[in-house]
Amino acid sequence: DVQLQASGGGVVQAGGSLRLSCVASGFTLDHFTVCWFRQPPGKEREVVSCIRSGDGDTGIVYADSMEGRFTISSDDARNTVYLQMNRLTPEDTAVYYCTADYTLSPQAMARSPSPEAFDVWGQGTLVTVSS
Secondary structure, three states: OOEEEEEOOEEEEOOOOEEEEEEEEOOOHHHOEEEEEEEOOOOOOEEEEEEEEEOOEEEEEEOOOOEOOEEEEEEHHHOEEEEEEOOOOHHHOEEEEEEEEOOOOHHHHHHOOOHHHOOEEOOOEEEEEEO
């Protein structure tokens, strides 16, 4: 069974940090591009960050508003992609999802008009930032 399991969400005060994890089962992430998306309450889903590593090269993209505060990384041994989120604000409150695609690059996944077509989606993990 091919699955992504996102975890690490919770309630944090503004200015705090959280680290989200996305664990794959049934396939290995080192041949996939993995992205974090989020959906704030009452708003549309938006890309957060994407990563693809393998063959000695790593490609990473960030949404403009997250760069400098969020860091995406991968641990092939654990088949896991992480999202370290620092200096959180109430505007970061959202359900965070991880998704993976075998074919698309990080840039292509971040720009895709049809993210629902990606190969695998995990369930969301809720991040709530209090003011």
